[in-house]
Amino acid sequence: MPSDDRIKAQLMTARDLGRTLDRMAQQVIERFDPMAPASPVDTFALVGMQTRGVHLARRLQRRIHTQTGQELPLGLLDVTMYRDDVRLRLDKPEIQATRIPFDVTDRELVLVDDVVFTGRTGRAALDALMDRGRPAAIQFLTIVDRQHRELPISVDIVGREVPTLPGEEVRVRVEEVDDEDGVWLVNVPVSERSTNDSR
Amino acid sequence: MAAPTSSAPLDRPGALHHRHLLDLSTYEADEIRYLLDTAQEFREVLDRPIRQVPTLQGTSVASLFFEPSTRTKLSFTLAAGRLSAETVSLSKSSSSVTKGETLKDTARNVEAMQVDVVVLRHPSPGAPHFLARCTDSVVLNAGDGAHAHPTQALLDVLTMRTHIDSFEDLSVSVIGDITHSRVARSNVQALTTLGATVTLCGPETMLPVEMEAAMDVRTTTRLDAALDGCDIAMALRIQMERQDAGLFPSTREYHRQFGITADHLRRHPDLLIMHPGPVNRGIELTDAVVDHERSIILSQVTNGVALRMAALYLLAPRREDA
Numbered sequence: 001m002p003s004d005d006r007i008k009a010q011l012m013t014a015r016d017l018g019r020t021l022d023r024m025a026q027q028v029i030e031r032f033d034p035m036a037p038a039s040p041v042d043t044f045a046l047v048g049m050q051t052r053g054v055h056l057a058r059r060l061q062r063r064i065h066t067q068t069g070q071e072l073p074l075g076l077l078d079v080t081m082y083r084d085d086v087r088l089r090l091d092k093p094e095i096q097a098t099r100i101p102f103d104v105t106d107r108e109l110v111l112v113d114d115v116v117f118t119g120r121t122g123r124a125a126l127d128a129l130m131d132r133g134r135p136a137a138i139q140f141l142t143i144v145d146r147q148h149r150e151l152p153i154s155v156d157i158v159g160r161e162v163p164t165l166p167g168e169e170v171r172v173r174v175e176e177v178d179d180e181d182g183v184w185l186v187n188v189p190v191s192e193r194s195t196n197d198s199r
Numbered sequence: 200m201a202a203p204t205s206s207a208p209l210d211r212p213g214a215l216h217h218r219h220l221l222d223l224s225t226y227e228a229d230e231i232r233y234l235l236d237t238a239q240e241f242r243e244v245l246d247r248p249i250r251q252v253p254t255l256q257g258t259s260v261a262s263l264f265f266e267p268s269t270r271t272k273l274s275f276t277l278a279a280g281r282l283s284a285e286t287v288s289l290s291k292s293s294s295s296v297t298k299g300e301t302l303k304d305t306a307r308n309v310e311a312m313q314v315d316v317v318v319l320r321h322p323s324p325g326a327p328h329f330l331a332r333c334t335d336s337v338v339l340n341a342g343d344g345a346h347a348h349p350t351q352a353l354l355d356v357l358t359m360r361t362h363i364d365s366f367e368d369l370s371v372s373v374i375g376d377i378t379h380s381r382v383a384r385s386n387v388q389a390l391t392t393l394g395a396t397v398t399l400c401g402p403e404t405m406l407p408v409e410m411e412a413a414m415d416v417r418t419t420t421r422l423d424a425a426l427d428g429c430d431i432a433m434a435l436r437i438q439m440e441r442q443d444a445g446l447f448p449s450t451r452e453y454h455r456q457f458g459i460t461a462d463h464l465r466r467h468p469d470l471l472i473m474h475p476g477p478v479n480r481g482i483e484l485t486d487a488v489v490d491h492e493r494s495i496i497l498s499q500v501t502n503g504v505a506l507r508m509a510a511l512y513l514l515a516p517r518r519e520d521a
Binding site: 097133 | 215237240244249254256257513
């Protein structure tokens with residue numbers, strides 16, 4: 001749980017997050033074309049955005065596998081090199097792993113992130129993916145859409161829409177990195193506010 | 200710009216506490232590891248169809264090479280280009296002007312060009328430090344005399360890291376003209392900071408004994424002693440002009456005593472071979488050794504671009520006009 005004094009509300013429990021992922025996995029499966037001769041394994045892929053999107057994408061991959069027997073390829077994407085604020089910041093953001101072990105060209109990609117906010121991270125991710133080839137389509141999936149977009153980026157599969165106020169942020173916590181699952185609305189002092197993240 | 204101009208650690212967040220990359224003497228193990236980790240992620244960019252990212256758009260990088268260099272200059276230019284930085288270069292023969300004037304001119308040129316990062320190769324030790332003091336640009340040392348060549352040492356340890364489990368258990372021997380080698384000096388600094396054991400080996404005329412105490416290394420004039428228990432042997436290029444200075448009798452004599460041959464590789468079945476290049480085939484290493492599967496010289500070159508991308512990324516100054 002984020003530190004006590006900051007929590008405004010819990011938006012999802014671990015169970016809610018699990019059910020949301022179940023539903024979103026179903027929505028991805030619905031995009032598979034049952035008439036297509038090729039298996040979705042060859043025409044689809046999940047791309048998790050560092051850090052939490054990677055773990056969420058992995059969970060979606062497992063759910064889709066359990067339901068359909070199809071194990072979609074999974075990529076990891078770090079967009080730091082494509083961010084528009086990289087040179088404005090005093091501290092250089094750490095560059096994390098990018099591993100896309102498949103050809104993106106002609107594939108339908110499902111980009112997975114925890115929260116969408118300004119849309120700037122999504123923009124960076126689109127550029128990063130397009131530099132690898134020409135995907136057939138890119139769908140954007142996020143657990144929370146907290147609105148206040150600064151760029152024309154839309155979400156195709158969303159867990160929950162949460163209109164946030166200034167000073168509020170959304171924290172998606174996943175067991176793999178945070179030792180617990182859940183989504184919280186928190187207050188953030190002005191000095192710590194992220195301007196360009198997907199939080 | 201009111202940026203600090205010294206290389207003193209800055210009080211700022213982020214994992215690098217230096218503004219410049221002048222030498223590795225003040226870099227801590229965590230900073231070196233962070234540079235290596237970042238370089239590792241930039242390796243991924245080099246394996247893609249489009250080997251360019253927009254990260255440093257709007258940054259200008261000037262390479263000032265006052266000494267001939269092919270691979271270091273090419274490697275820096277490629278690294279800057281892969282990050283979408285703008286590059287300008289200035290080469291000048293340092294023979295026509297005295298050193299002091301050259302450096303001052305350099306500083307003036309740099310100021311006039313309003314560049315963010317200067318990559319400097321200069322025959323005078325300390326030239327990058329001087330430049331860092333008298334300009335606002337970030338300075339990356341691409342080799343200053345016999346003093347330091349930090350990016351070469353960092354790419355060397357990056358290459359080593361892909362072949363080993365930990366630096367604490369690693370034993371590296373550097374073989375050749377240690378006295379005149381900035382590569383040796385910077386490698387000793389990087390390796391000992393990371394916890395590796397280093398042996399320096401060469402003819403007595405090229406082996407500064409004072410380094411043993413000053414840099415926590417072992418020295419020996421016998422190649423066999425250097426290769427015994429050694430995991431990685433790094434041979435240094437012998438400068439032919441040193442022969443005229445009488446530092447070694449002949450290249451054949453040097454090869455007989457310090458050249459690594461296929462026979463050495465047979466006797467040391469796990470030994471890996473490195474060389475900062477360009478290799479004098481048949482002198483430091485025989486042909487069979489250069490082309491041997493345990494020679495990791497070519498991966499040093501690829502790692503060089505990734506490492507320089509990491510250094511440029513982590514050190515490029517914040518854009519103040521935006």
